[in-house]
Amino acid sequence: MGFEVAPPESDGSTSWEAFALLPDRQTIDRAIDIVISEACCNMQFLDGATLRAAADNVFAELEDDSTPHARQPLALLYSAMALSRLYHPIEPANKKPRKPQGVSGIRYFRAARAFLDPANCRSVTSLQTLLCMILYTNGTSMISTCYSYICMAVAAALQLGIFADLGADNDMPEEEKSKRRRIFTVLSITDSYVTTSLGLPRTLRDIDPERSLPTTIRPSDVRDPLFGTYMHAELIQILAMTVESNHPFTQPIQSKNGTYGVEYRKIVATEEKLAAWIGRLQELSLPAALVANGDNLRSQLMLRLYYAHVQMVLYRPFLHHALRDTQQMGRTSLKAYACGSDCVKAAMQAVWLVERLEASSMFNSALWFIKLIVSFTAAILSLFVTCNYGAPTVDETADAVRRIRELCARHSHENDSLKRCLEFLESIPQPGPHTDHDTKASMWNSFSQNTSSFADAFHAPGSDRSEDDEMLQALSFV
Helix, strand or coil, X not given: CCCCCCCCCCCCECCHHHHCCCCCHHHHHHHHHHHHHHHCCCCCCCCHHHHHHHHHHHHHHHCCCCCCCEHHHHHHHHHHHHHHHCCCCCCCCCCCCCCCCCCCCHHHHHHHHHHCCCCCCCCHHHHHHHHHHHHHHHHCCCHHHHHHHHHHHHHHHHHHCCCCCCCCCCXXXXXXXXXXXXXXXXXXHHHHHHHHHHCCCCCCCCCCXXXXXXXXXXXXXXXXXXXXXXXXXXXXXXXXXXXXXXXXXXXXXXXXXCEEEEEHHHHHHHHXXXXXXXXXXXXXXXXHHHHCCCHHHHHHHHHHHHHHHHHHHHHHHHHHHHCHHHHCCCCCCHHHHHHHHHHHHHHHHHHHHHHHHHHCCCCCCCCCCHHHHHHHHHHHHHHHHHHCCCCCCHHHHHXXXXXXXXHHHHHHHHCHHHXXXXXXXXXXXXXXXXXXXXXCHHHHHHHCCCCCCXXXXXXXXXCCCHHHHCEEEEECCC
């Protein structure tokens, strides 16, 4: 990735031309509100006071000809402006389709990039700017560029000592410690998502799990500003565990057809952690009547969508066991079959959650990772429907594919990723009548009612679960 970075001047200042893109203060304040409430949903590394202080500094310098114009506050402000443009609301009178996301924000993004010296990102402000740029590049479907900025942010964080455990003996102000901790949390979240998507090892590894949480005390109130970020960070730890156990990067493929073995006990251990996580979320969640029009609803829906995504990552290597053509090739493992079935169920849950976001006027294709989750969901469900035409549960799944296709159609004009997903769904030929409708009917009926733990589907009450060391056949799609 190339950076159009202006050579830093000796005094760390920049010229008057840097202020040419600055909108009025009212617009900036509105943009700050959008970034905090929407763009940073469940990923709070910024606060309104920090951004408004940066804006105050920039506007104060406009009135003083003798003041050197600091690059870092400008970079942060422009990166926040770019990010806010991805969420800018449409006026009711404007019936024209929106231009592709990023067109209006790209000027601010380039300005922020020009003021950010990649060799000198050694401040908390620079890291906050990089995180805004990470969210922006993800929102505009530049996933490889997003990964490049993550690597840059990790390097800058190492130089800054952001990973250090700052105990009580450290004289750093508590506010600064908290800010650094939140930055590390969000950097860890973005790193885990993007590397999982690209099939790469995590950039941040061997880090104390406690250090990746935004606060030392778990928030007990869903209305706490850090509640969503804390729950998100805990879920990301489970995602990292899932990728490590189910998607090894160094384990050799055991056969020419791309299969490898995964220990069943690792799947059970991951599922237990997921069950504990969703249990805590449900216990602390507010009734729908109290969050219907607030940011808490967006936070709760997105957390559940991320939960469904982790489930899909966990079960996806076993999806082929739930495909009819694969089943007919040999003896089917019931446990592996249930894993594949649960992958489909998680994908269908993701469809419902995305529709709920849209019905609540909270769907935006710039939301963190939502486009890739939608595409992942579409691929899983389409594969299942194509390979299982005529199976007892395929009609419901086919309806979910139709709904995700219609959602992509409604938003394809505003995002290229959703447009490509729509083109993929429309290119899939409709399967013809299948002659073997009842081949696996009994197996389908066995699992169609299982909506929680697949592990319990094969163990009668009081039975011994001593077979947890069984190896399940997983399939690499890479």
